Amino acid sequence: MNLFSPLKLRQLSLKNRIVVSPMQQYSAINGVPGNWHMVHLGSRAVGGAGLIMTECTAIEPEGLATLSDVGIWNDEQKDAWKKIVEFVHDQDAKIGIQLWHSGGKGSLKHPNERMKPLTKDQGGWTLKSSSPTEMNGIIPQELSIDEIQKLKVKFADAALRAVEAGFDTVELHAGHGYLFHQFYSASINKRLDEYGGSLENRIRFLVETVVEVRRVLPDGMPLLVRISAVDYLETADAWTLEDSIVLAKILKENGVDLITASGGGFANVSKDRVFPNYQVPFASTIKQQTAIATGAVGMITEAMQANSIIANDEADLVFIAREHLRDPYFALHAAKDLEIETEIPWQYKRAF
Ligand SMILES: Cc1cc2nc3c(=O)[nH]c(=O)nc-3n(C[C@H](O)[C@H](O)[C@H](O)COP(=O)(O)O)c2cc1C
Numbered sequence: 568m569n570l571f572s573p574l575k576l577r578q579l580s581l582k583n584r585i586v587v588s589p590m591q592q593y594s595a596i597n598g599v600p601g602n603w604h605m606v607h608l609g610s611r612a613v614g615g616a617g618l619i620m621t622e623c624t625a626i627e628p629e630g631l632a633t634l635s636d637v638g639i640w641n642d643e644q645k646d647a648w649k650k651i652v653e654f655v656h657d658q659d660a661k662i663g664i665q666l667w668h669s670g671g672k673g674s675l676k677h678p679n680e681r682m683k684p685l686t687k688d689q690g691g692w693t694l695k696s697s698s699p700t701e702m703n704g705i706i707p708q709e710l711s712i713d714e715i716q717k718l719k720v721k722f723a724d725a726a727l728r729a730v731e732a733g734f735d736t737v738e739l740h741a742g743h744g745y746l747f748h749q750f751y752s753a754s755i756n757k758r759l760d761e762y763g764g765s766l767e768n769r770i771r772f773l774v775e776t777v778v779e780v781r782r783v784l785p786d787g788m789p790l791l792v793r794i795s796a797v798d799y800l801e802t803a804d805a806w807t808l809e810d811s812i813v814l815a816k817i818l819k820e821n822g823v824d825l826i827t828a829s830g831g832g833f834a835n836v837s838k839d840r841v842f843p844n845y846q847v848p849f850a851s852t853i854k855q856q857t858a859i860a861t862g863a864v865g866m867i868t869e870a871m872q873a874n875s876i877i878a879n880d881e882a883d884l885v886f887i888a889r890e891h892l893r894d895p896y897f898a899l900h901a902a903k904d905l906e907i908e909t910e911i912p913w914q915y916k917r918a919f
Pocket residue numbers: 588589590591592621622623665740743793829864865866867886887888889890
């Protein structure tokens with residue numbers, strides 16, 4: 568097995584194991600993906616990756632982090648995604664959408680304005696989360712049980728729109744300190760009802776959403792979930808890899824096909840913990856312990872490195888983020904480096 572071995576997840580066939588990892592572009596207006604997104608995602612499809620993931624895509628306006636993030640809560644957004652999906656398909660690549668709610672980590676200015684909190688007259692909104700636990704200096708309000716039920720429906724509605732737009736797969740973003748993570752990590756979730764307390768209660772919102780989303784997805788379409796496998800916190804209430812193994816088993820039983828094992832989201836990760844392959848052990852441990860397919864992510868930048876993760880069966884997919892910003896043609900270059908034949912877009916054949 569190598570980086571260019573095909574992979575089948577349910578009825579979805581990927582031509583190789585290289586994924587363009589989700590990357591926020593902060594370039595949308597009213598949540599609608601535009602020309603930037605077409606070129607950004609489209610050129611990486613031209614560049615040979617088997618699966619292109621959209622950036623985190625909000626399921627309602629309050630799920631955005633900034634007003635420049637993308638969404639899929641209305642038909643204008645769905646129609647704009649459809650054009651991008653069609654272009655990616657024309658390049659013989661597959662495309663997945665990452666559905667997301669920022670919870671208590673929203674209502675922020677653009678990164679070019681250092682992501683300071685938005686005021687009401689700048690379009691800011693009231694933040695809600697599992698609990699009123701401070702995040703980035705702001706204390707969100709606690710979501711009511713009724714609001715939690717409505718959010719599950721909104722995730723399912725967004726997933727249905729994604730299917731209608733032609734996406735090949737859906738990934739729930741349940742990591743990086745966003746809403747699902749704010750529920751399953753006891754460092755944030757202090758609720759006393761059935762959505763807080765025990766691990767079983769804290770993962771309930773994610774698991775119930777998985778069930779709702781799975782219900783609207785065609786049987787042949789895989790469902791992916793990105794988690795933070797660890798919180799990278801030293802506190803006693805931090806989420807751990809052992810917790811992730813329990814979660815992965817339950818997600819698998821409820822129809823999830825692949826877990827991408829990322830990490831962190833509530834605090835800066837110290838530099839000495841970030842090095843090539845630093846999160847690969849999360850993907851390989853979850854894969855070994857639960858037999859679910861996994862995606863590895865984090866500081867994977869070279870063809871040989873990515874190839875050994877697959878060849879050693881440490882993960883089923885490699886998600887490559889920043890290297891794809893440096894080199895949209897990472898996959899085509901990797902095939903050359905590894906001396907593996909792959910299809911080159913006919914327009915570019917004279918260069919490869
Ligand atoms: C500009 C940028 C935006 C990102 N946006 C997202 C996102 O929308 N969703 C997500 O799950 N991760 C996001 N990430 C994290 C990446 O997907 C990836 O997990 C992380 O960058 C580590 O991989 P790398 O070392 O290959 O860059 C983002 C990373 C970058 C650099």
